Structure formats: structure tokens, C-alpha cells
Amino acid sequence: MAKHKTKIPQIIIRRLPVYYKILKQLKSSSKDYVSSQDLAKLTGFSSSLIRKDLSYFGTFGRKSYGYDICCLFNQIGQIMGFDKQKNLIIIGAGHLGRALAYNRGYQERGYNLKAVFDKNSKLIGEKINNLKVRDINDLEKYLGNTPILVAALTIDNNAAQKITDRLIAAGIKAIWNFTNVSLKTPAEVLVEDQIINQGLCHLSCKLKQNDCLEFH
Amino acid sequence: MAKHKTKIPQIIIRRLPVYYKILKQLKSSSKDYVSSQDLAKLTGFSSSLIRKDLSYFGTFGRKSYGYDICCLFNQIGQIMGFDKQKNLIIIGAGHLGRALAYNRGYQERGYNLKAVFDKNSKLIGEKINNLKVRDINDLEKYLGNTPILVAALTIDNNAAQKITDRLIAAGIKAIWNFTNVSLKTPAEVLVEDQIINQGLCHLSCKLKQNDCLEFH
Numbered sequence: 001m002a003k004h005k006t007k008i009p010q011i012i013i014r015r016l017p018v019y020y021k022i023l024k025q026l027k028s029s030s031k032d033y034v035s036s037q038d039l040a041k042l043t044g045f046s047s048s049l050i051r052k053d054l055s056y057f058g059t060f061g062r063k064s065y066g067y068d069i070c071c072l073f074n075q076i077g078q079i080m081g082f083d084k085q086k087n088l089i090i091i092g093a094g095h096l097g098r099a100l101a102y103n104r105g106y107q108e109r110g111y112n113l114k115a116v117f118d119k120n121s122k123l124i125g126e127k128i129n130n131l132k133v134r135d136i137n138d139l140e141k142y143l144g145n146t147p148i149l150v151a152a153l154t155i156d157n158n159a160a161q162k163i164t165d166r167l168i169a170a171g172i173k174a175i176w177n178f179t180n181v182s183l184k185t186p187a188e189v190l191v192e193d194q195i196i197n198q199g200l201c202h203l204s205c206k207l208k209q210n211d212c213l214e215f216h
Numbered sequence: 217m218a219k220h221k222t223k224i225p226q227i228i229i230r231r232l233p234v235y236y237k238i239l240k241q242l243k244s245s246s247k248d249y250v251s252s253q254d255l256a257k258l259t260g261f262s263s264s265l266i267r268k269d270l271s272y273f274g275t276f277g278r279k280s281y282g283y284d285i286c287c288l289f290n291q292i293g294q295i296m297g298f299d300k301q302k303n304l305i306i307i308g309a310g311h312l313g314r315a316l317a318y319n320r321g322y323q324e325r326g327y328n329l330k331a332v333f334d335k336n337s338k339l340i341g342e343k344i345n346n347l348k349v350r351d352i353n354d355l356e357k358y359l360g361n362t363p364i365l366v367a368a369l370t371i372d373n374n375a376a377q378k379i380t381d382r383l384i385a386a387g388i389k390a391i392w393n394f395t396n397v398s399l400k401t402p403a404e405v406l407v408e409d410q411i412i413n414q415g416l417c418h419l420s421c422k423l424k425q426n427d428c429l430e431f432h
Contacts, residue, residue, distance in 0.1 A: 208297030
């Protein structure tokens with residue numbers, strides 16, 4: 001399989017989770033191959049875009065067969081680094097932190113959820129999905145002993161930058177940011193802003209374009 | 217302000233929530249104007265892309281001043297239909313449904329969370345953020361009496377299509393889908409797949425590209 005040393009453009013990275021989700025579903029069907037036309041129907045992307053995206057990772061298509069589902073699924077997983085183990089912690093044991101703690105998607109993506117932290121003494125010690133909520137005061141000590149790559153941030157906006165600074169000082173390499181704050185971080189620390197309301201924004205925008213909002 | 221009758225391309229719609237988030241932060245600062253260069257730093261998009269995107273909605277830029285923050289914020293909100301009221305229900309009162317019920321972003325986007333439904337008799341009747349969890353068996357009756365545009369789906373994958381069919385038969389116009397199922401819906405019903413692990417996928421992919429995964 002072709003190795004790709006060049007950086008994959010951001011815009012393609014954004015589409016990879018969609019391909020991954022669709023291919024995972026196809027894998028559990030009885031089919032072995034999928035055409036770019038079928039992928040277009042399932043993803044909502046155009047088939048020419050799909051062919052362009054997928055050709056970026058090497059050649060998987062076989063004329064008149066289409067793409068090998070299993071092969072493509074594995075390759076996209078590898079490109080996304082799912083074959084490598086990554087330790088993850090969650091900061092904030094509120095409703096969203098709790099939902100993330102029960103999220104079932106970590107293992108297949110190579111993530112190991114190792115700990116949940118909170119500052120609220122009422123929550124500290126409580127078990128969430130078999131993980132005891134730890135005291136945020138013990139963050140540095142914990143990170144000194146356990147190699148963690150990624151921290152999910154589900155805390156109040158006003159505490160976001162301060163906790164981020166502590167996480168970075170303690171060696172965290174990437175932040176999955178659910179707060180509304182544009183975090184300031186050194187260039188080598190990755191931040192992924194997860195706007196939980198993004199889908200609602202898109203729906204609202206499309207409902208408006210379809211004139212569905214005029215009668216409400 | 218220029219009215220836009222043409223459909224906004226999907227790819228621009230995807231970026232609107234990011235602009236909205238950044239402009240909201242800027243609005244609470246003391247500045248009145250922002251340059252495309254500063255927006256580029258804050259969004260991670262290139263300044264030429266930003267100028268192109270924003271010119272799509274009319275002309276906001278003033279030479280040597282930049283964009284009027286308040287005006288642009290309001291206009292993007294309008295384009296996303298935030299000025300119109302939209303009723304929303306949540307199907308599934310599990311951890312994610314609960315987190316969504318406590319989400320604070322609805323009001324400013326014109327969404328009114330009206331009800332939460334579940335099939336679990338242990339949860340029915342429980343109050344979540346002042347909303348009593350309703351019995352999913354009462355879904356059709358409820359939707360017959362209350363005009364609801366959007367349903368958030370936070371249920372098991374195996375129930376997703378069946379509930380979707382019921383929602384559509386009862387008049388729902390859009391589905392905010394947190395399940396892993398590619399829902400089959402008529403063309404006039406909008407579906408927005410919210411892949412909760414999307415951010416983790418992007419981070420993993422970028423960590424791999426930065427060679428951060430080799431030592432773990």
C-alpha cells in the first residue's frame with residue numbers, strides 16, 4: 001500500500017471521519033466492494049470529489065468492481081492514526097464530560113480513556129463508567145506519572161485557558177475543546193474545537209434556505 | 217444589507233458556525249472592527265478564503281477598518297436562521313441526551329427545547345433541566361399537538377431508523393443525528409449527522425502527521 005509522506009490537506013482530514021463511518025457500516029454488510037457513486041449517495045459528497053480524495057491515499061479502485069471496502073476502511077483508520085494507542089483524559093465531570101466518559105467510540109480509534117477530573121468535591125471519588133473522578137488539584141501529579149496525549153475539555157469557559165495552560169505545562173500534546181473559548185496554545189500543541197451546536201447551526205441554515213422557517 | 221436568494225454552498229455553511237463563535241467572542245471585546253488577517257488567526261482559515269466567504273453575503277468590509285463585528289455577527293446569525301424560532305425535542309434521555317438537555321446554546325440560535333423522550337420507564341417522569349422525560353409511546357400524540365421542527369436523536373443504533381420513520385410520519389422536518397446509522401429519509405427531511413468522535417479523529421490524524429504517535 002502506498003505510503004504518504006506528504007501532509008494531507010485539512011479539508012480532506014475533515015472528510016475522513018465521514019468515510020470511516022460509512023465504510024464501517026458497509027463492512028458489516030455482505031458486500032466486498034463499493035463504487036464511488038454508492039459512496040456519493042451515502043456520504044452526500046460528489047463521486048468526483050470522493051475519487052479525488054481517495055486517490056490521495058493510493059489506488060484502491062478496481063475498474064468495474066469499485067473500492068475494496070475492508071482495505072479502504074483499514075487504510076483510512078491508519079491515516080487517522082487509529083492503529084496507534086493514545087491515552088486520553090476528560091477534564092470536567094458535568095453532563096457533557098459524563099456523556100464523553102460513556103462514549104463507546106474510543107477503543108476502535110486507538111484511544112484509551114484513563115481518567116476524569118473535576119474540581120467539585122461532590123463529584124470527586126464518584127465512579128463514572130468505572131473511572132473514579134479525580135481531584136483537579138492532582139492533575140500535575142497524575143500527568144507526571146501517566147503519559148497522556150489528549151485532554152478533552154468540558155469545563156466552564158472562564159476556567160478553560162487556565163486549565164489549558166496547566167495541561168500544556170504538564171506535557172499534553174492535544175486538546176479536544178468543547179468550551180466556547182479560543183484557546184491560546186503553543187504551535188506544537190494541537191487544539192480541536194468541537195462546537196457541539198454545529199449540527200444545529202447547519203440544520204437551521206438549511207431549514208431557512210428551504211423556506212421551512214417562514215411558517216413557524 | 218444585501219439579500220441573498222441563491223443557495224449558499226454546503227462548504228461555506230460548514231464554516232459559518234466557526235465565524236459565529238469567533239465573532240461572538242469579538243463582540244464582547246472592546247473592538248468594533250476586525251480584519252480578515254485577524255479572523256484568519258482566530259479561525260485557522262486563510263484570509264483570502266475568509267474574504268471570499270464573507271463577500272458571498274454582501275459587503276461588510278471597510279477599507280483600512282476591516283469588518284464591522286456586530287453587523288457581521290448579526291448577518292451570519294440571520295443567514296443561519298437564528299432569528300427564527302424553532303422547536304426542538306430530544307429523543308433519548310441517556311448521558312448524551314442529558315448533556316444536550318443542559319446545553320446552553322439553544323436560545324441564542326432560536327431553538328426552544330420543548331421535550332425529552334425515552335422508552336425506559338425508570339427515566340420517564342424524571343426532570344432533566346426542568347423538562348419531565350416523556351414516554352416515547354406518547355410521541356405521536358405530543359407531535360400532533362405541538363409544532364416541532366427538529367428532533368435530536370441520541371438513542372441506540374438499532375432503534376434509530378424506526379424512530380426516524382415515526383418522527384417523519386408525525387411531521388418532523390429535520391433530524392440532528394447522534395447515532396451511527398445512515399438514516400433513510402425522504403428528500404424533504406434534513407438530516408445532520410453529528411459524529412461526536414469527529415474531533416478525536418482529526419486530532420489523531422494530525423498527531424500522526426506530526427509524528428507524535430511514534431513514541432507512545
